[in-house]
Amino acid sequence: MECSGVIYDTINCAINRTTTDCTSLKLVFSNSSLQTQKLAKKFLEKLKGKNLICLYGQLGSGKTTFVQGLAKALGVKKRVVSPTFILLREYEVTSHQSPVARKENSWELETGGWQRLTHLDCYRIESEQDLKSFDLKELWEDKKNLVVIEWAEKLKKILPKERIDIKFEYVGRNKRRILISCQPPVSSYQ
Numbered sequence: 001m002e003c004s005g006v007i008y009d010t011i012n013c014a015i016n017r018t019t020t021d022c023t024s025l026k027l028v029f030s031n032s033s034l035q036t037q038k039l040a041k042k043f044l045e046k047l048k049g050k051n052l053i054c055l056y057g058q059l060g061s062g063k064t065t066f067v068q069g070l071a072k073a074l075g076v077k078k079r080v081v082s083p084t085f086i087l088l089r090e091y092e093v094t095s096h097q098s099p100v101a102r103k104e105n106s107w108e109l110e111t112g113g114w115q116r117l118t119h120l121d122c123y124r125i126e127s128e129q130d131l132k133s134f135d136l137k138e139l140w141e142d143k144k145n146l147v148v149i150e151w152a153e154k155l156k157k158i159l160p161k162e163r164i165d166i167k168f169e170y171v172g173r174n175k176r177r178i179l180i181s182c183q184p185p186v187s188s189y190q
């Protein structure tokens, strides 16, 4: 999988949707964790106006790998691991490099105004009730905060419609199927 062409169209469609024809899932295949991380970077380049990314998929399907790609692109210095037990981790976004510097370092890119990356992992919770000590709404209402949630289905009752959903499927040892779609659904535009 090259991280251009198909992916770009996919992301364009999922993110810049203003018409009603983009609720269909857009499909990408990744053949390595590196490709999944590069996909995350491409995704971030196209991400405008949305700051809530919900990730779905079984254990080991690549969700955290994707978040690691986002973090690299944002110049996060700390190592990103799933916050499975503590539920939430925040990372400072440090990438404020000049365009020239960015060219030399192909991983990092302009922040797009992001100040923080907030990574949630809901695997261990039963429902949104278990997260009531966190003000989740406040997290995603802060548009400078890029919020990424693993096992987001556990929060389905409270997730706002304005979000991007990404589903990861294990296909083979190094192969993953990745579906990107954006909310809200067609009906809310009609």
Ligand SMILES: Nc1ncnc2c1ncn2[C@@H]1O[C@H](COP(=O)(O)OP(=O)(O)OP(=O)(O)O)[C@@H](O)[C@H]1O
Pocket (backbone or CB within 6 Å): 030, 031, 032, 033, 034, 035, 036, 057, 058, 059, 060, 061, 062, 063, 064, 065, 066, 082, 123, 150, 168, 173, 174, 175, 176
């Ligand atoms: N194409 C690929 N994309 C992503 N990860 C891959 C790919 N091929 C192999 N892997 C490997 O699969 C594993 C994915 O683990 P990761 O922690 O990202 O999964 P996860 O979906 O976050 O799981 P969990 O629900 O347990 O948090 C890693 O060891 C990664 O190196």
Ligand SMILES: [Mg+2]
Pocket (backbone or CB within 6 Å): 063, 064, 065, 082, 121, 150
């Ligand atoms: Mg994970």
